[in-house]
Amino acid sequence: MDRMEVVRADDDRDTYYINMGPQHPSTHGVLRLRLHLDGERIIDAEPIIGYGHRAHEKMAENRDYLQFLPNTSRVDYLSGMIYNLAYCQAIEKALEIEVPERAEYIRIIAGELNRISSHLLWLGTFLLDLGGITPFLYCFDDREKILDILDSVTGSRLTYCYGRFGGVTMDVDETFLENTAAFCTYFHKRLVEYDKLVIGNVIFQERTKGVGIFAPEIAARYAVTGPCLRALGQARDVRKDEPYGIYERFDFAVPTCEKGDCFDRSIVRMEEMRQSLAIIEQALRDIPSGPVMAAKVPKRIRPPEGEYHFGVESARGHFGIYIVSDGSDIPFRMKLRTPSFAHISTMPEVLVGTMLADTVAILGSIDIVIPEIDR
Amino acid sequence: MRFLKDIFAGTLTLLTGMRVTLQHFLRPPVTTQYPLEKLEMSEAYRDVIVLIEKEELGTHDCIDCQACVRVCPSMCIEIEGHRPEGLKRKRATKFEVDFALCSECGLCLDVCPTDTLGYGRDYDEAGYQRSDFIYDLLKPWRSGEETALKRIGEIEAAKAAERDAKKKAAAAAKKAAAAKKDAASTDPPTEKDA
Amino acid sequence: MSPNFVEIFGNPWLAILVAMSAIIGYLTLNALMLIWLERKLSARIQRRMGPTEVGPYGLLQTVADMGKLISKELLTPEHVQKPLYLAAPVLVFAPVVALCSLFPVSPSWVFHDYNIALVLLLAISGTNVLGIFIAGWGSNNKYAVLGAVRSVAQNIAYEIPLILAVIPVVMTARTLSLYGITEAQSAFPYILVQPLAAIIFLIAATAETNRAPFDIPEAESELVAGFHTEYSGMRFGMFFFAEYSNMVIACGLATVLFLGGWKGPLLPGFVWFFIKVYALIVLMMWFRWTFPRLRFDQLMKFAWVVLVPLAIVNLLVTTIVLKLI
Helix, strand or coil: CCCCCCCCCECCECCEEEEECCCCCCCCCCCEEEEEEECCEEEEEEEECCCCCCCHHHHHCCCCCCCCHHHHHHHCHHHHHHHHHHHHHHHHHHHCCCCCHHHHHHHHHHHHHHHHHHHHHHHHHHHHHHCCCHHHHHHHHHHHHHHHHHHHHHCCCCCCCCEECCEECCCCCHHHHHHHHHHHHHHHHHHHHHHHHHHCCHHHHHHHCCCCCCCHHHHHHHCCCCHHHHCCCCCCCHHHHCCCCCHHHCCCCCCCCCCCCHHHHHHHHHHHHHHHHHHHHHHHHHCCCCCCECCCCCCCCCCCCEEEEEEEECCCCEEEEEEEECCCCCCCEEEEECHHHHHHHCHHHHHCCCEHHHHHHHHHHCCCCHHHHHC | CHHHHHHHHHHHHHHHHHHHHHHHHCCCCCCCCCCCCCCCCCCCCCCCEEECCECCCCECCCCCCCHHHHHCCCCCEEEEEECCCCCCCCEEEEEEEECCCCCCCCHHHHHCCCCCEEECCCCCCCCCCHHHHEEECCHHHCCCHHHHHHHHHHHHHHHHHHHHHHHHHHHHHHHHHHHHHHHHCCCCCCCCCC | CCCCHHHHHCCHHHHHHHHHHHHHHHHHHHHHHHHHHHHHHHHHHCCCCCCCCCCHHHCCHHHHHHHHHHCCCCCCCCCCCHHHHHHHHHHHHHHHHHHHCCCCCECCECCCCCCCHHHHHHHHHCCHHHHHHHHHHHCCCHHHHHHHHHHHHHHHHHHHHHHHHHHHHHHHHCCCCHHHHHHCCCCCCCCCCCHHHHHHHHHHHHHHCCCCCCCHHHCHHHHCCHHHCCCCCHHHHHHHHHHHHHHHHHHHHHHHHHHCCCCCCCCCHHHHHHHHHHHHHHHHHHHHHHCCCCCHHHHHHHHHHHHHHHHHHHHHHHHHHHHHC
């Protein structure tokens, strides 16, 4: 294309195309958004994905079930623990392996800590896109504490390979439990601070209220889940609707809002962090002692021929693992249903009519992770 | 009137935000000034795998079973071994890990039958070319290999002797029991025997 | 009355040369110091260290950065309109030097005391948007044009509350000369009698200098880098330089109008002047690192719907009160 052609006249209107990404400070990862603009208004938005494709599902067809474990964390690196444990739970359900109680409690604590760290990163980068650079640093400081806690038991900070079929690799000790309890106390105060600095800020509210409203029928058509759906008023949460692990023993609320704009999504996520803290505190109180690995785990993982599905609530929404097994060591097909894929598909419909500055706010508030879209 | 109230409320939130940043300004920074200050890694920290010394052997215990090679999802381990003269178990002669491919999953540690693999503690890995990341895990063990083999030989001999002694004792006990049974039995031979 | 600088030097051209050198020297030093201050302040607010390596407490970091910028290749992209592209950095910087000469730093340190100094200052500062617009237009780049257009609209919109906030001060002091306004604040600084005007002025000045939360023209996360996308090396440095110098001018004007300029006990005049100016600059930096950015239409709405009516009401009240006194 001739570089002098800056503006292309299209149909009588002076419209032009802007390419946001794949290298752009505020598309979260390598997303390319081709926007068709009329002045500041968007007429059409086309997300072009695939820049982060790493063929995880194809790799699943060439590795046996145990060897696929490290891949699971890397699909969505911000909820790496949740995805890793979800895969373990999927195979355990298929082979009917029973997980000891202590391992279940540890999984709950680790999963909820991961959820909090993912929401913290979302908050920091959302504010960064809106122009407030300071909360990003505060969120990462809090995240350091979570990562240090998880590092002390799993050895990794971001991509965990902590779960195994039948339990977890390493047991947690008293220091882990004490550190987690101390973190919970500390984080309650930090959430109040975030409310004062971020959520209560009039500029933040002006930027996010009334922006990016999802119509409920768009949400239904594109299978939107997670905080984006809860902001519309529908209290759907996999942990409550189809409980897995031992989530039914915990007492927590599913926060919802009404309008479904960026502000509501932010409120829902802040409240989810509080609920995660409640879950962690209950788990710390009730964790029993015992082994962390099931006694009888088959040497060769060979789910009987058939199809298995398992869904969990990740930080972004409903994550589903669908395994088609032909009775051998290696899965015939493994499909990973990631929530961000559904959310990015709604963008063409949601972004039409908004302004360019709102695009950034909307993309930030739906909390997408591009590697999860491309897998 | 509501216009003025909104402006006032909005300004108040801005001032609250400024107070939060002021409070943070007055607190000390949370930076660790690497490389002048170094961080302590946790016990469970995962870095390149290393061979751990087994106490009774005084050396590592890799028996070239290739279990870790088979389980590694990134296929980054290469092991070669031989059976030293006079010993029952095999011994590794080459153990190379291409760390650039390793994903720190820990599966090799899980499947090792002799539990001789563990994690290292260094995190300052930097190199100028890819071959810098092919680690030879046997390097710290090569110098003591001779004495190690001798020791293993002794341990195996001791174990073999113990096994022989047990076998003899068991056989002797069996004979004694059979003899006792013969002597204790007073039944004449029956027609069946003929 | 103030001393006449030209008389001291005799030859007017020599006076101009000395004045310009002094101003440019001061502005360079000022930019060096302000960039260091901004980095350290933002770092401490964000609980990190800021520059520490180059020089004690990182004081020479900006010198190193300037050296890096100067040593860079002055790359002129192929598709730009050369005359406009090359003229823009100069046009952005030129008004700043002229404006700095108008400030009464202390009773004896004035280059020339114009009796319409305030009008001159506001008029010349209105031309700095020209440089920004030419930079964006000459870059021949969608992002730059967007940034330039937004900047023009923003600057024009915020001129009005700025001037409306200045008029009550002029009415109270009964003179347009900056020296005279400072003299008129012998008893008390005008911020005590005109608090609303002071706040409006500060907000409008932040918007005029394109500082956060009004930094849409250089919004990094939306338009890559706004109107200076295509500039690299020292040309980019000039824009930065001009922005920090504009900050000094805006805060200097606020000091003269509302905080009493050089007035203050014990310390000599120019020390008080600089203390007040830099205190206001720290306040502007504090704004930047606390608040997110306003969206462009909200920015304009804020100017027209909130600031202008408040400024007009303030003007009316001042008029009535002055008439009654």
